[in-house]
């Protein structure tokens with residue numbers, strides 16, 4: 075199956091099996107299919123896929139690949155939206171799913187030591203059981219891995235209040251491209267001398283090395299949480315609520331924006347009927363160490379919303395109700411998949427005051443190119459996700475998608491924004 079240096083094929087396969095075990099080394103096309111894609115619509119078969127179990131195995135394989143000039147790609151859960159874990163030609167995929175140990179959770183030092191294949195939501199559950207909190211919460215958290223989150227510097231709804239993955243990384247163990255192993259950072263809170271090397275690897279998307287262990291910062295778990303879904307008659311009413319809340323000193327943990335098209339697509343998942351004429355909604359969540367404080371803060375944001383064009387307010391009264399609201403938010407991606415075979419999820423950021431302008435711009439672009447572009451995002455920091463839906467088998471759609479994406483970037487930049495994914 076190795077197409078490079080033909081005569082070396084058997085020798086390399088033999089070496090891979092020797093390092094990771096025959097049962098962990100896949101080379102048949104039928105087996106390799108599972109390692110050929112991510113959450114984009116790109117796909118390419120690797121030459122081999124190896125389920126590694128520790129740093130030593132990763133280092134040995136990377137060294138072997140370096141000597142043989144074979145590309146290596148790290149693979150977490152392949153939920154990435156940038157094609158990062160889709161193998162380049164003739165690559166070996168390092169499947170990190172078996173490296174899923176949570177080696178330590180230390181409340182005294184406020185750190186955890188984890189392997190890269192740990193599923194993010196499982197890590198959340200493990201630290202919350204002991205009263206600690208790891209905030210980064212990409213919407214894919216039930217599938218994606220901590221290693222993938224570090225590699226992509228994942229954010230999520232809670233990053234408005236708590237920051238992104240990078241803010242929770244204290245140290246990493248990394249295998250570099252020649253197979254050497256680097257341990258940088260550590261358990262200490264203060265690290266003010268020298269280069270911030272752990273942070274260099276965060277967001278590097280696997281291009282600088284393969285993260286095989288991470289020391290993550292934990293904070294105390296907020297015990298109080300209050301959630302509401304507020305429906306507005308205009309996009310401006312929703313964004314006014316966001317800016318007025320900040321001006322009043324309110325700092326919700328989450329302020330998620332959903333446009334009318336997204337709301338229609340997930341309407342069957344909503345915990346309440348979608349009010350007629352709804353143009354936008356905000357999913358608002360506040361948290362605090364005392365339950366009553368969270369509810370009080372939420373009611374203050376809702377009072378601000380009431381002064382605008384509000385069409386409905388659904389306040390979660392308990393944990394179950396709150397989960398139903400979040401369920402609707404997490405159902406968005408699947409809902410897009412149900413109406414279109416192809417989806418290009420774009421990622422732009424604009425100043426908070428320009429969200430309504432960006433929403434209008436995306437609507438115009440959608441009409442110009444005849445493609446649905448539902449949009450949702452994090453209203454608190456102006457990070458918006460326009461999702462271009464299309465038919466991948468249609469050449470005209472593909473051309474229109476490319477043009478629409480470029481126009482979305484241009485409009486975001488013209489509004490003082492940037493590309494963010």
Ligand SMILES: Cc1cc2nc3c(=O)[nH]c(=O)nc-3n(C[C@H](O)[C@H](O)[C@H](O)COP(=O)(O)OP(=O)(O)OC[C@H]3O[C@@H](n4cnc5c(N)ncnc54)[C@H](O)[C@@H]3O)c2cc1C
Pocket residue numbers: 112113147148149150151152153154155157158159170190211212213214217218219220221222223224225226227228229230231279280281283284285286407
């Ligand atoms: C429905 C859905 C919702 C999403 N929501 C969000 C969101 O809210 N916020 C957000 O930021 N992203 C989001 N994403 C994107 C994606 O889930 C994240 O980027 C996630 O961090 C990827 O993790 P993964 O384990 O799936 O990584 P993969 O997709 O397997 O890999 C992603 C990249 O990281 C590299 N990589 C993986 N593991 C390692 C490692 N151990 N060392 C070095 N490099 C490595 C890969 O080579 C690849 O380049 C979403 C995706 C989907 C499908």
